[in-house]
Every structure is written in structure tokens, then in C-alpha cells.
Amino acid sequence: GAVVSQHPSRVICKSGTSVKIECRSLDFQATTMFWYRQFPKKSLMLMATSNEGSKATYEQGVEKDKFLINHASLTLSTLTVTSAHPEDSSFYICSASSGTSPYEQYFGPGTRLTVT
Amino acid sequence: AQKVTQAQTEISVVEKEDVTLDCVYETRDTTYYLFWYKQPPSGELVFLIRRNSFDEQNEISGRYSWNFQKSTSSFNFTITASQVVDSAVYFCALSGVWGKLQFGSGTQVVVTP
Numbered sequence: 001g002a003v004v005s006q007h008p009s010r011v012i013c014k015s016g017t018s019v020k021i022e023c024r025s026l027d028f029q030a031t032t033m034f035w036y037r038q039f040p041k042k043s044l045m046l047m048a049t050s051n052e053g054s055k056a057t058y059e060q061g062v063e064k065d066k067f068l069i070n071h072a073s074l075t076l077s078t079l080t081v082t083s084a085h086p087e088d089s090s091f092y093i094c095s096a097s098s099g100t101s102p103y104e105q106y107f108g109p110g111t112r113l114t115v116t
Numbered sequence: 117a118q119k120v121t122q123a124q125t126e127i128s129v130v131e132k133e134d135v136t137l138d139c140v141y142e143t144r145d146t147t148y149y150l151f152w153y154k155q156p157p158s159g160e161l162v163f164l165i166r167r168n169s170f171d172e173q174n175e176i177s178g179r180y181s182w183n184f185q186k187s188t189s190s191f192n193f194t195i196t197a198s199q200v201v202d203s204a205v206y207f208c209a210l211s212g213v214w215g216k217l218q219f220g221s222g223t224q225v226v227v228t229p
Contacts, residue, residue: 032215034215034216034217036217042221042222043207043219043220043221043222044161044207044217044219045219046216046217046218049214049215049216091159093159093161095217097215102213102214102215103149103166103211103212103213103214103215104166104215105215105217106163107153107160107161107163109158109159109160110159110160110161112159
């Protein structure tokens, strides 16, 4: 159990376009989802925390208008990179927790975004 | 503020050697959780262990073992008799009760035959 999927696994887009990444909890209800970003050969950095039905909480330095996060249901959160630029190219990973134990989170396989 | 330090950037070993990965953390929380994750070249994070701050018992799982010492704020990880399949980046991470993970910078383990 506790499977989290992400779609797409890889995406290439042109500079200036927007890209949506989906994170789904397949077999449990995720009251909280986290979005992380990882640059090549670097660590994972938390971008934001989203709770179902409420606005996401962004970490310091993360542009809210650039990285739109929606958590409209207990099984789906989306991250939209708006007006993408090459510097947004990165590996984006989501994780989900059921809420009863927020520290017990399950990671998706990640989405590799390349902006040309 | 929470902080996780993995001082070893890369460790290279020959198969069957043991390898120990260091992790030192900082937190003001009394309740916290420590984790180790493996990230193979595919990128997917593989959960290895979670420990809470009240459980200092060491743990062994197959060839993996963990040493948690609150006195030195360390949570070290040892792979015994390493194998080529152990080659990956290993991350130590820390969270409070609300689940926001602070990752260390990672240690690349390279196991050669």
C-alpha cells in the first residue's frame, strides 16, 4: 500500500509555456502533500506544503505566482510551473501523508522537467 | 531552524567492504524524526528507515544498520559487505511532527566490483 504516482515522469517544454505536474495518492487519502525540488547532484529542497482544500504554504524564497499548487481533493495535488524558463529545469518530487502521521510520508517517483 | 549535515560527499569502496555514512543534525524540537533514503540513478527515493527522537535503539535490517546517538546528534548508517547494487546517493533527513523534511546534502556511494 501507500503508493504515490506522478505524471508526467518527464516533460520537455519551451521557454514561456506552463507545465502542470500531477501527484496522486493511489490507495490512501492524502490530507497533506509536499513538493520538493532537486537540482542535478544536489539535495532536495522543500518548496511548499499543501493541505487539501486550503492554500499551499510556500517556503521562503519560492515564488508563489511561479509555482502554483492546488490540492483540490484528498488524492490529487498539482504543481503548475508558469511561464517556465531554463532555470526552472529540475527534478520535482512530491510526497503525501495521510495526516494522522504527517511525518510518515510517501514519495512519488518524480518528474524531470527540461525547459528549452 | 533544522539542519542536517552529511559531511561525506562521496565514498568509494570495493565490493564486500563495509561503508559508514555520517549524519549530524540540529533541531530545537523535542519530538523529531530522522530518516535515511536511497536515491538510485533512476531518481526515485527509496525509504530505508525512520526513527523518532525517543527511540535510541540501534537497528539492523539485513546488511543495513543504523546508530542513533542523541548525545552527539548523530544518526549514522552502515552498509555491511557492500554490493554493486548499493551504489546510489544516500540522504539523511529530519522532520518535526508536521512532516516538513530537511534533507542533508547527500552522500554518493560508489561500489566497484
